[in-house]
Amino acid sequence: MTEFIKAADLSDIREGKLYPVDIDGEPVCLTKIDGTIYAFSDNCTHISGPLNRGELDGCVITCPLHGARFDITNGKVLRGPARYDLITFPVKIEENSVLVGLPDDE
Structure with missing residues (x-):
């Protein structure tokens, strides 16, 4: 079962901007694209x-180190040198809180 943890206030997440957070020791990056909030691993x-230091163009994030590109909506690698998809996390909004779902450690 997925545990949802508060990651930020809704007002913290701005359209097209990257917002890094640490959730239970996990580096996560949040952003808002066309009004939808996405959460993904902050590690290429x-x-x-x-x-979070990379360039966001629409729903594509480019790593600042070697230029790997990912679709933040589903984590898919769009350009190497990365070969593995990016981890993405489910997001829920409750009142003014952004909750991110982390898988249980089982």
């Missing part, structure tokens, strides 16, 4: 580059 799957 190539060599853990900090994606």
Whole structure:
């Protein structure tokens, strides 16, 4: 079962801007695209580059270290050198809170 944890206030997440958070020791990046909030791992799957320092163009994030590109809506690799998809997390909005779902450690 997925546990949802408060990651931010809704007002913290601005359209097209990257918002890094630490959720239970997990580096996560949040952003809002066309009014929808997305959450994804803040570590590039190539060599853990900090994606919150990358460039966001629409729903595509580019790692600042070696240029790997990912679709933040589904985590798919769009361009290497990364070979593994990005981890994405479910998001729920409750009142003015952004909740991110992290899988249980089982």
